[in-house]
Amino acid sequence: MIDTHCHLEMSPFEGETDSVIDRAHSVGVNTMITIGSSPDSIEKAAALTGRYPSVYAAIGIHPHDASLFTSDIYRQIKDLSSNKKVVAIGETGLDYHYKHSPVDVQKEVFIKQITLSKETNLPVIIHCREADDDVVSIIKSESVSQGVLHCFSGDEKMAEAVIKAGLLISISGVVTFKNAAALRAVVAAIPDDFLLVETDAPYLAPMPHRGKRNEPAYVTHTARAVAQIRGVAYEDIDRITTLNANRLFGLEPSEQVKGQVAYKIRNSLYLNITNRCTNVCTFCVRYQTDFVKGHNLRLSREPSDAEIIESIGANAHTYDEVVFCGYGEPLMRLETVVNVSRYVKSEGGRVRINTNGLGSVIHKRNILPELAGIVDCISISLNAQDAATYQRLSHPPFDGAYEAVLKFIAEARGIIPEVVATVVDAPGVDIERCREIAASLGAKFRLRHLDVVG
Numbered sequence: 001m002i003d004t005h006c007h008l009e010m011s012p013f014e015g016e017t018d019s020v021i022d023r024a025h026s027v028g029v030n031t032m033i034t035i036g037s038s039p040d041s042i043e044k045a046a047a048l049t050g051r052y053p054s055v056y057a058a059i060g061i062h063p064h065d066a067s068l069f070t071s072d073i074y075r076q077i078k079d080l081s082s083n084k085k086v087v088a089i090g091e092t093g094l095d096y097h098y099k100h101s102p103v104d105v106q107k108e109v110f111i112k113q114i115t116l117s118k119e120t121n122l123p124v125i126i127h128c129r130e131a132d133d134d135v136v137s138i139i140k141s142e143s144v145s146q147g148v149l150h151c152f153s154g155d156e157k158m159a160e161a162v163i164k165a166g167l168l169i170s171i172s173g174v175v176t177f178k179n180a181a182a183l184r185a186v187v188a189a190i191p192d193d194f195l196l197v198e199t200d201a202p203y204l205a206p207m208p209h210r211g212k213r214n215e216p217a218y219v220t221h222t223a224r225a226v227a228q229i230r231g232v233a234y235e236d237i238d239r240i241t242t243l244n245a246n247r248l249f250g251l252e253p254s255e256q257v258k259g260q261v262a263y264k265i266r267n268s269l270y271l272n273i274t275n276r277c278t279n280v281c282t283f284c285v286r287y288q289t290d291f292v293k294g295h296n297l298r299l300s301r302e303p304s305d306a307e308i309i310e311s312i313g314a315n316a317h318t319y320d321e322v323v324f325c326g327y328g329e330p331l332m333r334l335e336t337v338v339n340v341s342r343y344v345k346s347e348g349g350r351v352r353i354n355t356n357g358l359g360s361v362i363h364k365r366n367i368l369p370e371l372a373g374i375v376d377c378i379s380i381s382l383n384a385q386d387a388a389t390y391q392r393l394s395h396p397p398f399d400g401a402y403e404a405v406l407k408f409i410a411e412a413r414g415i416i417p418e419v420v421a422t423v424v425d426a427p428g429v430d431i432e433r434c435r436e437i438a439a440s441l442g443a444k445f446r447l448r449h450l451d452v453v454g
Protein backbone atom coordinates (compact mmCIF):
# COMPACT_ATOMS: atom_id res chain seq x y z
CA MET A 1 0.00 0.00 0.00
CA ILE A 2 1.29 3.47 -0.85
CA ASP A 3 0.27 6.65 0.95
CA THR A 4 0.62 9.00 -2.01
CA HIS A 5 0.21 12.22 -0.06
CA CYS A 6 1.35 13.02 3.48
CA HIS A 7 3.38 15.76 5.15
CA LEU A 8 5.94 13.97 7.32
CA GLU A 9 8.16 17.06 7.40
CA MET A 10 5.49 19.07 9.24
CA SER A 11 5.86 19.95 12.92
CA PRO A 12 3.20 17.51 14.25
CA PHE A 13 5.61 14.69 13.31
CA GLU A 14 8.75 16.30 14.73
CA GLY A 15 10.81 13.77 16.68
CA GLU A 16 8.33 11.01 15.84
CA THR A 17 9.00 10.16 12.23
CA ASP A 18 10.77 6.88 13.13
CA SER A 19 7.77 5.55 15.05
CA VAL A 20 5.23 6.92 12.54
CA ILE A 21 7.02 5.21 9.66
CA ASP A 22 7.42 1.98 11.67
CA ARG A 23 3.67 1.94 12.34
CA ALA A 24 2.99 2.44 8.62
CA HIS A 25 5.27 -0.48 7.73
CA SER A 26 3.65 -2.69 10.36
CA VAL A 27 0.27 -2.45 8.57
CA GLY A 28 1.69 -2.89 5.05
CA VAL A 29 2.08 0.77 4.08
CA ASN A 30 5.54 0.31 2.60
CA THR A 31 5.88 3.56 0.66
CA MET A 32 4.99 7.16 1.48
CA ILE A 33 5.24 10.33 -0.57
CA THR A 34 5.79 13.33 1.65
CA ILE A 35 4.78 16.66 0.18
CA GLY A 36 6.96 19.69 0.90
CA SER A 37 4.54 22.45 0.04
CA SER A 38 5.91 25.69 1.51
CA PRO A 39 9.17 27.62 1.09
CA ASP A 40 10.27 26.32 4.52
CA SER A 41 9.42 22.70 3.95
CA ILE A 42 10.59 21.74 0.46
CA GLU A 43 14.20 21.11 1.59
CA LYS A 44 12.98 19.20 4.68
CA ALA A 45 10.79 16.94 2.54
CA ALA A 46 13.62 16.19 0.13
CA ALA A 47 15.97 15.51 3.09
CA LEU A 48 13.59 12.94 4.59
CA THR A 49 13.96 10.79 1.48
CA GLY A 50 17.63 10.33 2.35
CA ARG A 51 16.83 9.18 5.87
CA TYR A 52 14.09 6.67 5.03
CA PRO A 53 14.23 4.23 2.09
CA SER A 54 10.43 4.02 2.01
CA VAL A 55 9.88 7.80 1.83
CA TYR A 56 9.74 9.72 -1.44
CA ALA A 57 9.01 13.43 -1.84
CA ALA A 58 7.06 15.89 -3.94
CA ILE A 59 8.01 19.55 -3.78
CA GLY A 60 6.13 22.69 -4.70
CA ILE A 61 4.31 25.66 -3.29
CA HIS A 62 0.75 25.30 -2.00
CA PRO A 63 -1.79 27.85 -3.27
CA HIS A 64 -1.96 29.28 0.28
CA ASP A 65 1.67 30.36 -0.10
CA ALA A 66 1.49 31.38 -3.75
CA SER A 67 2.33 34.98 -2.78
CA LEU A 68 5.70 33.75 -1.50
CA PHE A 69 6.67 32.14 -4.79
CA THR A 70 9.79 33.74 -6.31
CA SER A 71 12.21 33.01 -9.11
CA ASP A 72 14.66 31.76 -6.45
CA ILE A 73 12.08 29.22 -5.28
CA TYR A 74 11.49 28.20 -8.88
CA ARG A 75 15.22 27.46 -9.20
CA GLN A 76 15.32 25.76 -5.81
CA ILE A 77 12.49 23.37 -6.76
CA LYS A 78 14.16 22.67 -10.06
CA ASP A 79 17.50 21.91 -8.35
CA LEU A 80 15.88 19.67 -5.72
CA SER A 81 13.98 17.77 -8.38
CA SER A 82 17.25 16.29 -9.63
CA ASN A 83 17.14 14.09 -6.49
CA LYS A 84 15.90 10.73 -7.82
CA LYS A 85 13.56 10.36 -4.84
CA VAL A 86 11.76 13.61 -5.64
CA VAL A 87 8.96 12.16 -7.74
CA ALA A 88 6.50 15.01 -8.36
CA ILE A 89 5.99 18.77 -8.43
CA GLY A 90 3.40 20.10 -6.00
CA GLU A 91 1.18 20.41 -4.35
CA THR A 92 0.11 23.36 -6.38
CA GLY A 93 -3.32 24.45 -7.57
CA LEU A 94 -6.11 26.76 -6.44
CA ASP A 95 -7.79 27.21 -3.06
CA TYR A 96 -10.73 29.64 -3.07
CA HIS A 97 -11.96 28.59 0.37
CA TYR A 98 -9.36 30.55 2.33
CA LYS A 99 -7.82 32.70 -0.42
CA HIS A 100 -4.64 33.17 1.66
CA SER A 101 -3.06 34.33 -1.61
CA PRO A 102 -4.95 36.41 -4.21
CA VAL A 103 -6.68 34.39 -6.91
CA ASP A 104 -4.64 35.91 -9.76
CA VAL A 105 -1.39 35.06 -7.98
CA GLN A 106 -2.58 31.52 -7.28
CA LYS A 107 -3.34 31.01 -10.97
CA GLU A 108 -0.01 32.42 -12.07
CA VAL A 109 1.96 30.25 -9.62
CA PHE A 110 -0.11 27.19 -10.52
CA ILE A 111 0.80 27.65 -14.19
CA LYS A 112 4.48 28.23 -13.32
CA GLN A 113 4.60 24.95 -11.44
CA ILE A 114 2.88 23.14 -14.30
CA THR A 115 5.71 24.46 -16.46
CA LEU A 116 8.18 23.16 -13.87
CA SER A 117 6.57 19.73 -13.98
CA LYS A 118 6.98 19.67 -17.75
CA GLU A 119 10.57 20.89 -17.59
CA THR A 120 11.47 18.25 -15.02
CA ASN A 121 9.25 15.57 -16.61
CA LEU A 122 7.64 14.91 -13.23
CA PRO A 123 3.90 14.57 -12.59
CA VAL A 124 2.10 17.46 -10.93
CA ILE A 125 0.12 17.10 -7.70
CA ILE A 126 -2.91 19.39 -7.81
CA HIS A 127 -4.79 20.86 -4.86
CA CYS A 128 -8.29 22.13 -5.61
CA ARG A 129 -10.72 23.59 -3.14
CA GLU A 130 -13.86 25.36 -4.29
CA ALA A 131 -12.11 26.18 -7.56
CA ASP A 132 -13.22 23.30 -9.80
CA ASP A 133 -13.99 25.31 -12.95
CA ASP A 134 -10.74 27.27 -12.88
CA VAL A 135 -8.63 24.20 -12.13
CA VAL A 136 -10.20 22.29 -15.04
CA SER A 137 -9.80 25.31 -17.28
CA ILE A 138 -6.06 25.55 -16.48
CA ILE A 139 -5.58 21.78 -16.85
CA LYS A 140 -7.06 22.11 -20.35
CA SER A 141 -5.32 25.33 -21.41
CA GLU A 142 -1.93 24.09 -20.18
CA SER A 143 -2.48 20.57 -21.58
CA VAL A 144 -1.70 18.89 -18.26
CA SER A 145 -1.77 15.14 -18.73
CA GLN A 146 0.53 13.70 -16.09
CA GLY A 147 -0.50 14.13 -12.48
CA VAL A 148 -3.11 13.70 -9.80
CA LEU A 149 -5.96 15.64 -8.21
CA HIS A 150 -5.15 15.03 -4.57
CA CYS A 151 -7.72 14.79 -1.77
CA PHE A 152 -10.46 14.85 -4.36
CA SER A 153 -13.59 16.68 -3.24
CA GLY A 154 -15.25 17.47 -6.58
CA ASP A 155 -18.36 16.09 -8.19
CA GLU A 156 -18.80 13.55 -11.00
CA LYS A 157 -18.47 16.24 -13.67
CA MET A 158 -15.13 17.32 -12.23
CA ALA A 159 -13.96 13.69 -12.01
CA GLU A 160 -14.88 13.10 -15.65
CA ALA A 161 -12.96 16.19 -16.79
CA VAL A 162 -9.89 15.20 -14.78
CA ILE A 163 -9.92 11.62 -16.07
CA LYS A 164 -10.45 12.82 -19.63
CA ALA A 165 -7.25 14.85 -19.30
CA GLY A 166 -5.44 11.65 -18.21
CA LEU A 167 -4.96 12.64 -14.57
CA LEU A 168 -5.50 10.35 -11.59
CA ILE A 169 -7.79 10.97 -8.63
CA SER A 170 -6.56 10.48 -5.08
CA ILE A 171 -9.04 9.69 -2.32
CA SER A 172 -8.42 10.78 1.27
CA GLY A 173 -9.97 9.80 4.59
CA VAL A 174 -12.90 12.16 3.90
CA VAL A 175 -14.51 9.20 2.12
CA THR A 176 -15.02 7.55 5.53
CA PHE A 177 -16.96 10.53 6.94
CA LYS A 178 -20.69 10.12 7.48
CA ASN A 179 -21.57 13.19 5.40
CA ALA A 180 -19.50 12.17 2.34
CA ALA A 181 -22.23 10.37 0.35
CA ALA A 182 -21.59 12.45 -2.80
CA LEU A 183 -17.87 11.65 -2.69
CA ARG A 184 -18.64 7.96 -2.22
CA ALA A 185 -20.75 8.05 -5.41
CA VAL A 186 -17.77 9.49 -7.29
CA VAL A 187 -15.42 6.91 -5.77
CA ALA A 188 -17.68 4.10 -6.99
CA ALA A 189 -17.36 5.35 -10.58
CA ILE A 190 -13.62 6.09 -10.94
CA PRO A 191 -12.03 3.60 -13.39
CA ASP A 192 -9.43 1.33 -11.74
CA ASP A 193 -6.54 2.84 -13.70
CA PHE A 194 -7.22 6.33 -12.31
CA LEU A 195 -7.48 5.60 -8.59
CA LEU A 196 -5.03 6.50 -5.79
CA VAL A 197 -5.38 6.71 -2.00
CA GLU A 198 -3.70 9.07 0.47
CA THR A 199 -3.86 10.36 4.02
CA ASP A 200 -2.94 14.06 3.66
CA ALA A 201 -1.51 13.47 7.16
CA PRO A 202 -1.40 15.16 9.64
CA TYR A 203 -4.79 16.44 8.39
CA LEU A 204 -8.10 14.70 7.70
CA ALA A 205 -7.74 11.50 9.74
CA PRO A 206 -10.23 8.89 8.53
CA MET A 207 -12.75 7.18 10.76
CA PRO A 208 -12.24 5.84 13.42
CA HIS A 209 -9.46 8.41 14.07
CA ARG A 210 -11.36 11.47 12.87
CA GLY A 211 -10.34 14.62 14.76
CA LYS A 212 -6.95 13.23 15.78
CA ARG A 213 -3.57 13.63 14.12
CA ASN A 214 -3.55 11.61 10.91
CA GLU A 215 -0.59 9.41 9.90
CA PRO A 216 0.31 7.19 6.92
CA ALA A 217 -0.75 3.92 8.64
CA TYR A 218 -4.33 5.19 8.55
CA VAL A 219 -4.48 5.08 4.76
CA THR A 220 -5.54 1.46 5.31
CA HIS A 221 -8.89 2.72 6.71
CA THR A 222 -9.42 4.80 3.60
CA ALA A 223 -8.51 1.87 1.33
CA ARG A 224 -10.94 -0.39 3.22
CA ALA A 225 -13.75 2.14 2.74
CA VAL A 226 -12.90 2.48 -0.97
CA ALA A 227 -12.92 -1.33 -1.32
CA GLN A 228 -16.32 -1.57 0.31
CA ILE A 229 -17.76 1.18 -1.90
CA ARG A 230 -16.43 -0.53 -5.05
CA GLY A 231 -17.48 -4.04 -4.01
CA VAL A 232 -13.97 -5.50 -4.03
CA ALA A 233 -11.47 -6.71 -1.42
CA TYR A 234 -8.94 -4.55 0.43
CA GLU A 235 -6.18 -6.52 -1.36
CA ASP A 236 -7.68 -5.49 -4.72
CA ILE A 237 -7.51 -1.79 -3.82
CA ASP A 238 -3.98 -2.28 -2.46
CA ARG A 239 -2.86 -3.90 -5.73
CA ILE A 240 -4.65 -1.43 -8.02
CA THR A 241 -3.51 1.75 -6.24
CA THR A 242 0.06 0.48 -5.78
CA LEU A 243 0.32 -0.22 -9.50
CA ASN A 244 -1.11 3.20 -10.34
CA ALA A 245 1.21 5.03 -7.92
CA ASN A 246 4.26 3.12 -9.16
CA ARG A 247 3.39 4.06 -12.72
CA LEU A 248 2.58 7.72 -12.09
CA PHE A 249 5.51 8.50 -9.81
CA GLY A 250 8.02 6.07 -11.35
CA LEU A 251 8.66 4.38 -8.00
CA GLU A 252 10.26 0.98 -7.45
CA PRO A 253 9.45 -1.21 -10.46
CA SER A 254 7.10 -3.57 -8.64
CA GLU A 255 4.86 -3.84 -11.70
CA GLN A 256 4.24 -7.45 -12.67
CA VAL A 257 6.16 -7.91 -15.86
CA LYS A 258 4.86 -11.44 -16.45
CA GLY A 259 1.27 -12.23 -17.37
CA GLN A 260 -0.62 -13.89 -14.54
CA VAL A 261 -2.19 -17.31 -15.00
CA ALA A 262 -4.21 -17.42 -11.75
CA TYR A 263 -5.30 -14.13 -10.22
CA LYS A 264 -7.53 -13.32 -7.30
CA ILE A 265 -10.27 -10.68 -7.25
CA ARG A 266 -12.48 -10.44 -4.18
CA ASN A 267 -12.56 -14.09 -3.03
CA SER A 268 -12.68 -15.66 -6.49
CA LEU A 269 -9.74 -17.14 -8.36
CA TYR A 270 -9.63 -16.33 -12.07
CA LEU A 271 -7.73 -18.41 -14.64
CA ASN A 272 -6.14 -16.76 -17.64
CA ILE A 273 -5.27 -19.70 -19.88
CA THR A 274 -5.07 -18.09 -23.31
CA ASN A 275 -4.96 -14.68 -24.97
CA ARG A 276 -6.53 -16.05 -28.14
CA CYS A 277 -10.10 -15.34 -29.10
CA THR A 278 -12.18 -15.73 -32.23
CA ASN A 279 -13.89 -12.40 -31.71
CA VAL A 280 -12.72 -8.80 -31.78
CA CYS A 281 -15.25 -7.05 -29.54
CA THR A 282 -15.25 -3.26 -29.68
CA PHE A 283 -15.52 -3.08 -25.87
CA CYS A 284 -12.88 -5.74 -25.08
CA VAL A 285 -10.55 -4.49 -22.35
CA ARG A 286 -7.56 -6.40 -23.74
CA TYR A 287 -7.30 -3.81 -26.52
CA GLN A 288 -6.96 -1.01 -23.96
CA THR A 289 -4.64 -2.30 -21.24
CA ASP A 290 -2.60 -5.29 -20.08
CA PHE A 291 -4.04 -4.98 -16.57
CA VAL A 292 -7.26 -5.92 -14.80
CA LYS A 293 -7.59 -4.90 -11.15
CA GLY A 294 -3.80 -4.52 -11.03
CA HIS A 295 -3.09 -7.98 -12.50
CA ASN A 296 -1.09 -8.25 -15.72
CA LEU A 297 -3.03 -10.60 -18.01
CA ARG A 298 -0.84 -10.39 -21.11
CA LEU A 299 0.63 -13.88 -21.43
CA SER A 300 3.98 -14.44 -23.13
CA ARG A 301 2.90 -18.05 -23.74
CA GLU A 302 -0.01 -20.31 -22.88
CA PRO A 303 0.50 -22.22 -19.62
CA SER A 304 0.35 -26.03 -19.61
CA ASP A 305 -2.36 -27.88 -17.70
CA ALA A 306 0.17 -28.73 -15.00
CA GLU A 307 1.23 -25.07 -14.67
CA ILE A 308 -2.40 -23.96 -14.35
CA ILE A 309 -3.09 -26.57 -11.68
CA GLU A 310 0.08 -25.59 -9.83
CA SER A 311 -0.99 -21.93 -9.90
CA ILE A 312 -4.37 -22.86 -8.38
CA GLY A 313 -2.70 -24.74 -5.54
CA ALA A 314 -4.47 -26.99 -3.08
CA ASN A 315 -7.04 -24.48 -1.86
CA ALA A 316 -9.63 -24.45 -4.63
CA HIS A 317 -12.39 -25.05 -2.07
CA THR A 318 -11.53 -21.84 -0.19
CA TYR A 319 -12.55 -19.60 -3.12
CA ASP A 320 -16.11 -18.59 -3.88
CA GLU A 321 -15.45 -19.96 -7.35
CA VAL A 322 -12.66 -20.69 -9.80
CA VAL A 323 -13.42 -18.86 -13.04
CA PHE A 324 -12.01 -19.46 -16.51
CA CYS A 325 -11.80 -15.92 -17.81
CA GLY A 326 -8.72 -13.81 -18.62
CA TYR A 327 -7.65 -12.16 -21.85
CA GLY A 328 -9.05 -14.67 -24.32
CA GLU A 329 -11.69 -17.30 -24.98
CA PRO A 330 -11.03 -20.21 -22.58
CA LEU A 331 -12.92 -22.76 -24.69
CA MET A 332 -10.31 -22.35 -27.41
CA ARG A 333 -8.48 -24.76 -25.04
CA LEU A 334 -11.35 -27.14 -24.36
CA GLU A 335 -9.22 -30.08 -23.27
CA THR A 336 -7.38 -27.90 -20.76
CA VAL A 337 -10.64 -26.50 -19.41
CA VAL A 338 -11.91 -30.06 -18.91
CA ASN A 339 -8.71 -31.28 -17.21
CA VAL A 340 -8.39 -28.27 -14.92
CA SER A 341 -12.12 -28.27 -14.07
CA ARG A 342 -11.83 -31.92 -13.03
CA TYR A 343 -8.97 -30.97 -10.74
CA VAL A 344 -10.89 -28.07 -9.18
CA LYS A 345 -13.93 -30.27 -8.59
CA SER A 346 -11.75 -32.98 -7.05
CA GLU A 347 -10.52 -30.33 -4.60
CA GLY A 348 -14.06 -29.35 -3.67
CA GLY A 349 -14.10 -26.11 -5.66
CA ARG A 350 -16.83 -24.50 -7.73
CA VAL A 351 -16.15 -23.92 -11.46
CA ARG A 352 -17.45 -21.18 -13.73
CA ILE A 353 -16.58 -20.54 -17.36
CA ASN A 354 -16.90 -17.11 -18.93
CA THR A 355 -17.22 -17.72 -22.65
CA ASN A 356 -18.24 -16.08 -25.89
CA GLY A 357 -20.54 -19.05 -26.55
CA LEU A 358 -18.80 -20.11 -29.76
CA GLY A 359 -17.04 -23.20 -28.37
CA SER A 360 -19.16 -25.62 -30.42
CA VAL A 361 -18.49 -23.64 -33.60
CA ILE A 362 -14.75 -23.55 -32.88
CA HIS A 363 -14.55 -27.31 -32.28
CA LYS A 364 -17.16 -28.24 -34.92
CA ARG A 365 -19.18 -30.37 -32.46
CA ASN A 366 -21.49 -29.85 -29.53
CA ILE A 367 -18.97 -29.51 -26.69
CA LEU A 368 -21.46 -28.99 -23.87
CA PRO A 369 -21.77 -32.68 -22.86
CA GLU A 370 -17.99 -32.64 -22.22
CA LEU A 371 -18.56 -30.02 -19.52
CA ALA A 372 -21.31 -31.94 -17.73
CA GLY A 373 -20.63 -32.63 -14.07
CA ILE A 374 -17.43 -30.55 -13.92
CA VAL A 375 -18.77 -27.03 -14.51
CA ASP A 376 -21.20 -25.41 -12.09
CA CYS A 377 -21.91 -22.20 -13.95
CA ILE A 378 -21.40 -20.87 -17.46
CA SER A 379 -21.60 -17.15 -18.31
CA ILE A 380 -22.18 -16.70 -22.02
CA SER A 381 -21.75 -13.38 -23.83
CA LEU A 382 -25.05 -12.74 -25.58
CA ASN A 383 -23.86 -9.21 -26.34
CA ALA A 384 -26.73 -8.11 -28.58
CA GLN A 385 -30.44 -8.30 -29.38
CA ASP A 386 -29.92 -9.30 -33.01
CA ALA A 387 -27.35 -10.67 -35.44
CA ALA A 388 -26.53 -7.32 -37.04
CA THR A 389 -25.75 -5.65 -33.71
CA TYR A 390 -23.75 -8.71 -32.62
CA GLN A 391 -21.73 -8.57 -35.83
CA ARG A 392 -21.04 -4.85 -35.39
CA LEU A 393 -19.93 -5.24 -31.75
CA SER A 394 -18.09 -8.57 -31.74
CA HIS A 395 -16.80 -9.11 -35.27
CA PRO A 396 -16.92 -12.94 -35.22
CA PRO A 397 -15.11 -14.69 -38.09
CA PHE A 398 -17.99 -17.14 -38.64
CA ASP A 399 -21.29 -16.83 -40.49
CA GLY A 400 -24.27 -17.46 -38.23
CA ALA A 401 -22.29 -16.72 -35.05
CA TYR A 402 -25.17 -14.96 -33.27
CA GLU A 403 -27.52 -17.85 -33.91
CA ALA A 404 -24.81 -20.23 -32.67
CA VAL A 405 -24.57 -18.28 -29.41
CA LEU A 406 -28.34 -18.48 -28.92
CA LYS A 407 -28.23 -22.23 -29.53
CA PHE A 408 -25.32 -22.65 -27.11
CA ILE A 409 -27.23 -20.81 -24.37
CA ALA A 410 -30.38 -22.89 -24.92
CA GLU A 411 -28.48 -26.20 -24.97
CA ALA A 412 -26.33 -25.34 -21.94
CA ARG A 413 -29.46 -25.11 -19.83
CA GLY A 414 -30.03 -28.86 -19.73
CA ILE A 415 -26.37 -29.65 -19.00
CA ILE A 416 -24.88 -27.01 -16.69
CA PRO A 417 -26.65 -26.14 -13.43
CA GLU A 418 -26.41 -22.35 -13.80
CA VAL A 419 -26.51 -20.59 -17.17
CA VAL A 420 -26.13 -16.82 -17.37
CA ALA A 421 -26.44 -14.68 -20.51
CA THR A 422 -24.40 -11.48 -20.24
CA VAL A 423 -24.62 -8.17 -22.02
CA VAL A 424 -22.39 -5.10 -21.91
CA ASP A 425 -24.22 -1.77 -22.02
CA ALA A 426 -22.42 -0.70 -25.19
CA PRO A 427 -24.02 1.83 -27.57
CA GLY A 428 -26.81 0.27 -29.66
CA VAL A 429 -27.53 -2.59 -27.26
CA ASP A 430 -31.21 -2.96 -26.37
CA ILE A 431 -30.80 -4.15 -22.79
CA GLU A 432 -34.47 -4.96 -22.21
CA ARG A 433 -34.74 -6.96 -25.42
CA CYS A 434 -31.60 -8.91 -24.43
CA ARG A 435 -33.12 -9.58 -21.02
CA GLU A 436 -36.21 -11.02 -22.74
CA ILE A 437 -34.08 -13.20 -25.05
CA ALA A 438 -32.15 -14.59 -22.07
CA ALA A 439 -35.42 -15.42 -20.31
CA SER A 440 -36.83 -17.08 -23.43
CA LEU A 441 -33.72 -19.30 -23.56
CA GLY A 442 -34.11 -20.21 -19.90
CA ALA A 443 -30.95 -18.37 -18.81
CA LYS A 444 -30.35 -15.87 -16.05
CA PHE A 445 -29.35 -12.38 -17.18
CA ARG A 446 -26.43 -10.22 -16.12
CA LEU A 447 -25.77 -6.69 -17.27
CA ARG A 448 -22.11 -5.64 -17.33
CA HIS A 449 -21.03 -2.05 -17.56
CA LEU A 450 -18.88 -0.76 -20.37
CA ASP A 451 -15.21 -0.42 -19.36
CA VAL A 452 -15.77 -2.09 -15.98
CA VAL A 453 -14.00 -5.43 -15.75
CA GLY A 454 -13.33 -7.87 -12.95
Ligand code: SF4
Nearest residue numbers: 277279280281284356
Ligand atom coordinates in the same frame (compact mmCIF):
# COMPACT_ATOMS: atom_id res chain seq x y z
S1 SF4 B 1 -15.20 -12.48 -26.72
FE1 SF4 B 1 -14.36 -11.71 -24.80
S2 SF4 B 1 -12.12 -11.97 -24.97
FE2 SF4 B 1 -12.99 -12.20 -27.03
S3 SF4 B 1 -12.80 -10.15 -27.93
FE3 SF4 B 1 -14.87 -10.33 -27.05
S4 SF4 B 1 -14.67 -9.48 -24.96
FE4 SF4 B 1 -12.57 -9.91 -25.72
